[in-house]
Amino acid sequence: MGATTVALLVILAAAAAVPKRQTPEFDQVQQTRQKNILRLLTRYRQPPLWEDMAAIAGNYTLQPENYQVPELVEDFVQRKRSGEFLAFDEPTSVLEDSDVDQIKLFVDLLYHSKDYDTFYKTAVYLRETVNKAQFIISFLISVKMRQDTKDFLLPPLFEIRPELFITSDVIQQVYDLKMRGGLRPLDVGQYYILSNHTQYRTVHTPEEKLSYFTEDVWLNEYFADLNYRYPYFLSASNYTLTNGDVRGDVFYHTLRHLYARYFLERLSHGLPEVAPLSCEKGVPTGYNPQLKLLNGVELHLRPKNQNLLDADAFALQRIRYSEYRLYEMVDTGYVVSATGGRKRYKQSEATNILGNLIQGTADSIHPRYYGALYKDLLSLIGRYDPTQRYGLAASVLGKYETMLRDPVFFQIVKRILNIFEQYQNYLEPYTRKELEFPGLKIESLEVDRLVTYFDGFDLEVDNSLKASSTEEIEKIKIFASKQRLNHKPFTYRIKVFSEKPTKAIFRTFYGPRYDSYGNEMTLDEARQYFVEIDRFVYELVAGENDFITRSSSDFVSAEYGSLYMARLQEVVELALQGRGDYSPASEFRLGFPDGLLLPRGAPGGLPLRVYVIASPLPRGVPAAQVAGPRAPIAGDWFVSLADGRPVAFPFDRRIPHTHNFRVPNSYTEDVTVHQGTIDD
Known part of the structure; x- marks a missing residue:
């Protein structure tokens, strides 16, 4: 594991900008609800510090008439009375049938709440009544499913439950800092830890x-x-x-x-x-x-x-x-x-x-x-x-x-x-007819130099602590600084000739050229290890299309991650004041982390192959609704850009004869991934 440093910082209003979408602004009611959703997840292991939440937690009772499935309430009450539920801090598992049965009951109560008000009050009640980990799981699941909550933005899970993402030595330092009073105010609202901690782990396997x-x-x-x-x-x-x-x-x-x-x-x-x-x-x-x-x-x-x-x-x-x-x-x-x-x-x-x-x-x-x-x-x-x-x-x-x-x-x-x-x-291997796009030829493929490097980032880890006041939550921010793999931005360019104007869907993959022993792999041997990094729809003109350029920031397979909790809270406050807006969760693309778009590579270069294929786009499929190569894609990209072909097409079948696979509407280019620094 790389060096790990614990740092104490304050989030300022000059944080990174929020991605913009052409969507209607949330109204004041929705913005207030979004704020309350974030509060539910803040310091969830302790009783709520906000008076309105505390009042609900102390006074709310489950009433059958408030739920679309009334018998859920009686089931919950009886099981709670008999002591079936896990204790607050008892470990839970998503693989244990008894644990999952309890989680499902909590999900059902939230999902079948007749309206948002009931949902929110039920969530506050469960937060203070059932196992904490099970509450988080059931809450996250239900928020993503309900029509009146699916547009709410949620902070990263590693900020909600940092102990599942950060090693115990760092979490212990956070606790030690809190217990011994090692936080010293140097300025209004700004605090710093007096020393750093670095850990090196010896590689044993x-x-x-x-x-x-x-x-x-x-x-x-x-x-x-x-x-x-x-x-x-x-x-x-x-x-x-x-x-x-x-x-x-x-x-x-x-x-x-x-x-x-x-x-x-x-x-x-x-x-x-x-x-x-x-x-x-x-x-x-x-x-x-x-x-x-x-x-x-x-x-x-x-x-x-x-x-x-x-x-x-x-x-x-x-x-x-x-x-x-x-x-x-x-x-x-x-x-x-x-x-x-x-x-x-x-x-x-x-x-x-x-x-x-x-x-x-x-x-x-x-x-x-x-x-x-x-x-x-x-x-x-x-x-x-x-x-x-x-x-x-x-x-x-x-x-x-x-x-x-x-x-x-x-x-x-x-x-x-x-x-x-x-x-x-x-399955029978694809025939040339099944792979070809008559009248279309990819003439060339150019790829920038591919470089990966390790850079630092900070993640907030104080949600594991108990706070004495809302002011403490707002002012004291404890972060762990970590190293993570990243890549320099790059582009690739495709030169295409088309006999007539047409719409095509392009798929771009990379995969290995050699195995770990240095033996060159055939396409059939390597096909299971090809990674699709980009897919887009393009309106081709008759003749030369020179060049279709795709930047790594355009790749639909890559996701830039959720907004951090502090930034999300700031955005909500600005929206409530009428000084900004933000996009609903359903407008965001879901994909693989952008920083891991490329493998680490090696200082001398990791040899890979980049493969592009253009295919006809049938009518009546999801991809046909996409307006262009840079149209916003929401949800799971490979579903939003489905064109009726298998999800791993064309590497989902055997490739016994390479000459049948290399059709004019495809192109393969050898590249190398270099592991270096941001300055390389």
Whole structure:
């Protein structure tokens, strides 16, 4: 891990500008609601310091007539009375059925509130009544689903629960600072810590070389946010899940993208591909997360060579049955439905069905038969104390915010992706006719020099502290300064010839040229590791189109992240005063962290291939509604720009003959990624 410094700062009004959109301004009511939403998340572990919130917390009671499903109230009251709910600070896991059952009840109360006022009061009540971690999870899920709250902006998860993103030594320093009174006012509203702390970690395993990637707070934020938008225990037919009808495709695309980026990051260090997790061979890789929950319980470490055969025997059996039945579906072309029996599935729906079955979502067509392989594998490794005899907290694999930190996560993902790849290998390779765009030719592709570097950024970590007043919250800001991977801005330029005016959709990927041993990879060997970084619609004129230029800041796959809490609070206050506005959450693009757009590379350069293909754009698909290459894209970009082709097209099928794959409307260019500094 790189150097870590704790610093105490004050947020000033001259912070970075808010992204602008051509959208109607929120009215005063909505702006006030947005402000209250932020207050709910501020110092959520202590009673509210604002009088209006404190009054609701002390006086509100759940009344059945205020909820669309009245029986939820009686269910909640009875379970609370019988002591079923977890204690306030007891560890919780998104993999434990009993924990998830409680979270779902809290989500239902919030989601089925008849109006916003009831929703808000219910949220305040739950904040002071139920397990704190479960409240945060259920609140985030419900806010993203309700029609009257989905436009509210939320701060980054690493500011809400910093203890899940920052190592325990830094969190301990924050506590020590608070307890010993080490904050000294130097000016009105400005405070500084008197000393810095630097920690160097010795690398003991190859995987620890990648900690800058697996522990990147924006990457873990991205992954957790996606899982809260698509909670596996809620059905898209009963809840408002955006793009819920293709959640299986989203699941596959997310894991494929994550694993490909992890593979390329390993190549940057000369590390070979990881082997898929084997329950028989156990887990050779040990892991120490260095994280501690706010109740003082540490997320346990895993010694190397963990023997899984000594784990839960029933879980192992369930995993074997689930995996066998999933491969049976892939091999036979038939799927077993809970209502319709055995039936042949369509090629267009296969990935979506398979994704739901593997994840074990509430939209799985037969959860009892196919189980939940992905969840069971995570749970098997994450529950090092399967009988709970010693009361160990869940591991990092039990929380969306921390899953990616553990190297074994990617071994599990590799095992999951093998099932999808098995299905894809049964498909006939694309013919030239399926890949070609008659009358269009990409004549050249130019890419700027690609340089990555590490730069510093500050994240607020004081939400883990308890404050004595609202004034303290507003004035004292404690930050952890960290290093993260970034890249210099770059552009690529495409020269295209078209016989006639036409609209085309362009896809841009990069992928490996050589494996970790220096052997050149064929396209078929490398296809699973190609990362799609850009997709756009372009109106071509007849003749030469010289040049279509795309900047890295235009890439739809990249997200610049949520607004920090302090900046978000400032924006809301300015809007309430009539001195500014801001865009609703539904207008923001959701994608991979921009800083991790490129793999780290190497000082001498990491050889990659950039591949671009232009395809005809059918009518009646989401991408056809996009006005141009720089039209704002909201939500999951690969859904908003869907054109009826598979999410990993054209790398979702075997490429046995390269000459058939290299069609005139595609182009491949060799590039290298250099690891250097911002000045290179």
